Amino acid sequence: MTLLELKDITYVVKGKPILSGLSCSIAAGEVHALLGTNGTGKSTLAYLVMGCEGYRPTSGNLVFEGRGINDLKIHERAQLGITMAWQEPVRFEGVSVRDYLALKSREADTAHYLEMVGLSPDLYLTRMVDKCLSGGERKRIELASVLALHPKLAILDESDSGIDMLSTQDIIHVINRFKQNSAAVLLITHREEIALIADRASQLCRGGIVCSGSPRDVAEYYKSRKCLVCVGEVCDA
Ligand code: ADP
Numbered sequence: 001m002t003l004l005e006l007k008d009i010t011y012v013v014k015g016k017p018i019l020s021g022l023s024c025s026i027a028a029g030e031v032h033a034l035l036g037t038n039g040t041g042k043s044t045l046a047y048l049v050m051g052c053e054g055y056r057p058t059s060g061n062l063v064f065e066g067r068g069i070n071d072l073k074i075h076e077r078a079q080l081g082i083t084m085a086w087q088e089p090v091r092f093e094g095v096s097v098r099d100y101l102a103l104k105s106r107e108a109d110t111a112h113y114l115e116m117v118g119l120s121p122d123l124y125l126t127r128m129v130d131k132c133l134s135g136g137e138r139k140r141i142e143l144a145s146v147l148a149l150h151p152k153l154a155i156l157d158e159s160d161s162g163i164d165m166l167s168t169q170d171i172i173h174v175i176n177r178f179k180q181n182s183a184a185v186l187l188i189t190h191r192e193e194i195a196l197i198a199d200r201a202s203q204l205c206r207g208g209i210v211c212s213g214s215p216r217d218v219a220e221y222y223k224s225r226k227c228l229v230c231v232g233e234v235c236d237a
């Protein structure tokens, strides 16, 4: 079943097209890797799907579970089950990890979400979500909170969300937890070894999807077209 469809999305900022005619779909429960060099519009795509302030398609349609969501605000999309791990990991002075997770979950006992991201509940539930935690620890706690929400779609923008504070093995472990929770994941990553664990992958170039398919095929395309050094001018994609 299709969960999210991006239909012919164009996004223009100050007269500059950032995405143009982009179409792509993500199935329920699918881990979909999005590859692309810097500046191709990956984060912009993530913000458009999440519905961040100022990010509305100039034309085209975002469809979630068969419903047009172009006009929905970020919290309305969150209520539908779309969520994102943010660029700067959380930090709240005076809020314990236990309370922070309780805010995000309908369940009373959230300890197992910490275990899912490799943190011992005994050591972390009573800690404060403040500057005493390292960036990597806060990132793990944020990912635990995203898991606790039981989203239908989790957007993980590795280059921006700081999940590159975690090792490849850690990220693969967390993605597998999302899979077990039947969440779809839009995984934006530069690391081929991470993309390879996805069910499907797409390559973004010059504002549109130029290749979709198995992660192996798309990663091969990425390398063979020298997309790693693409400046958006010389590639014949
Ligand atoms: P990626 O995440 O693939 O590195 P981004 O989505 O961050 O790329 O950016 C894509 C392009 O859009 C870049 O050229 C960037 O400079 C430009 N861009 C992004 N946001 C804005 C904005 N608010 N105003 C103008 N240009 C923007």
Ligand code: MG
Residues within 6 Å of the ligand: 042, 043, 044, 157, 159, 160
């Ligand atoms: Mg980015």
